[in-house]
Amino acid sequence: MTKLTAWGVTGIPEVKPGDQLGDIIVDACRAAPNGPLRDRDVLVVTQKVVSKAEGRLVTIDANDPLSHKQLVEDEAVRVVRRRGDLIITETEHGFVCANSGVDLSNVERGQAALLPKDSDRSARRIRDIVRARLGVEVGVIVSDTFGRAWRKGLTDVAIGVAGIAAVVDLRGTPDALGRVMQVTEVAVADELASAAELVMGKSTGIPVAVVRGAEAAWFRESSVGELIRPPQEDLFR
Amino acid sequence: MTKLTAWGVTGIPEVKPGDQLGDIIVDACRAAPNGPLRDRDVLVVTQKVVSKAEGRLVTIDANDPLSHKQLVEDEAVRVVRRRGDLIITETEHGFVCANSGVDLSNVERGQAALLPKDSDRSARRIRDIVRARLGVEVGVIVSDTFGRAWRKGLTDVAIGVAGIAAVVDLRGTPDALGRVMQVTEVAVADELASAAELVMGKSTGIPVAVVRGAEAAWFRESSVGELIRPPQEDLFR
Numbered sequence: 001m002t003k004l005t006a007w008g009v010t011g012i013p014e015v016k017p018g019d020q021l022g023d024i025i026v027d028a029c030r031a032a033p034n035g036p037l038r039d040r041d042v043l044v045v046t047q048k049v050v051s052k053a054e055g056r057l058v059t060i061d062a063n064d065p066l067s068h069k070q071l072v073e074d075e076a077v078r079v080v081r082r083r084g085d086l087i088i089t090e091t092e093h094g095f096v097c098a099n100s101g102v103d104l105s106n107v108e109r110g111q112a113a114l115l116p117k118d119s120d121r122s123a124r125r126i127r128d129i130v131r132a133r134l135g136v137e138v139g140v141i142v143s144d145t146f147g148r149a150w151r152k153g154l155t156d157v158a159i160g161v162a163g164i165a166a167v168v169d170l171r172g173t174p175d176a177l178g179r180v181m182q183v184t185e186v187a188v189a190d191e192l193a194s195a196a197e198l199v200m201g202k203s204t205g206i207p208v209a210v211v212r213g214a215e216a217a218w219f220r221e222s223s224v225g226e227l228i229r230p231p232q233e234d235l236f237r
Numbered sequence: 238m239t240k241l242t243a244w245g246v247t248g249i250p251e252v253k254p255g256d257q258l259g260d261i262i263v264d265a266c267r268a269a270p271n272g273p274l275r276d277r278d279v280l281v282v283t284q285k286v287v288s289k290a291e292g293r294l295v296t297i298d299a300n301d302p303l304s305h306k307q308l309v310e311d312e313a314v315r316v317v318r319r320r321g322d323l324i325i326t327e328t329e330h331g332f333v334c335a336n337s338g339v340d341l342s343n344v345e346r347g348q349a350a351l352l353p354k355d356s357d358r359s360a361r362r363i364r365d366i367v368r369a370r371l372g373v374e375v376g377v378i379v380s381d382t383f384g385r386a387w388r389k390g391l392t393d394v395a396i397g398v399a400g401i402a403a404v405v406d407l408r409g410t411p412d413a414l415g416r417v418m419q420v421t422e423v424a425v426a427d428e429l430a431s432a433a434e435l436v437m438g439k440s441t442g443i444p445v446a447v448v449r450g451a452e453a454a455w456f457r458e459s460s461v462g463e464l465i466r467p468p469q470e471d472l473f474r
Contacts, residue, residue, distance in 0.1 A: 002438070003243070006241045034240075086472075149473040151427065155423070184382070184391065186392070187390025187391060187392050190392050190431070191393070195428065195431060227389050227390055236318070
């Protein structure tokens, strides 16, 4: 029987530019009550600490809302919708999200955090450090909090992956009644990010979670590109 | 420390119209290796078995694709987008999804499953039976598998809730650095549905999962309406 367990990794200090996140996470997990990392654990790491470690912080004028707004436009390759203060943009990575992913929460006043340049690479770097230091093969997901077109409330999704599938393709798998299923591509990396969010919370300052129990078949080389709908297939851009 | 555990409930027989799902679930959980249900467990029940129990099955001509297509249009209050075989519609419930939620997988050939009329009511009925039979207060989520506008792959989301928040509002909560957060409404019911999907799979025939470890503050009266963006706020309809 599949059983999934998720917990937040406590004891991670405030992350600064230049920090090696993989080392910080390995050290924090070693002291964790759930014991050391194991093969096929999934580490979910929030974008915020990845951006901080990679120095993706820029100074803004905290008293001038236009300063933030200009940054959002600079980070966009396209403005998809705009209404009042709300700007939905497409980023250079192909993500469609509010404010180009530029974030003011959990950073110092007068600073803004940009999305990592390449979150797959960020995830691989963490995976490689875990492998080198512990000899353990984990999946790593860099997560961020996005809105949805037609549903209220935010959910965490994957913006970078390493060693774990972004999308699992069940097309052609028989369903429980033996019928061959129609299109069923499951965004497992997004679902894992959402499960992790439930144990991290937004205000508790826990930027990393471990999810244990993901199916063995999901562990493979992957890219967040699997999750990005190409503009030519997109009906809502 | 928050720790979340999710597992699929095995041993649920094929569900038939008229079945009382709450009783079936209580019986299956009693025999489950994870032991009996506890206060503040969340039961996630897939739409398919709710629709079957409630007799929301209609006969279609399995050899005529138009038969399915007509049904999709009948179930829609509005066609949002159409391209080739893909139809994105708005349902009477306010959901924007493919094919009005009409589903052909995991039902007998020649049948289609419609969405439950009122999935909040379906969820409450299950919650009430658990309470009556076990004296245990659980949250119940009816889940379905939806696509997203800009991301490939499907995720499970909530289409009905009872006893558990659909959206948790963190506005005004200080973030980890003491700044008051901007808008952060977390769609916890959708994240719980996604976590549950990871242990149910699509082809394993496990239609119910238990999620244990949700925060106590999330257990309250609620409605899936919290998750539905009103058309006047919607930029993509």
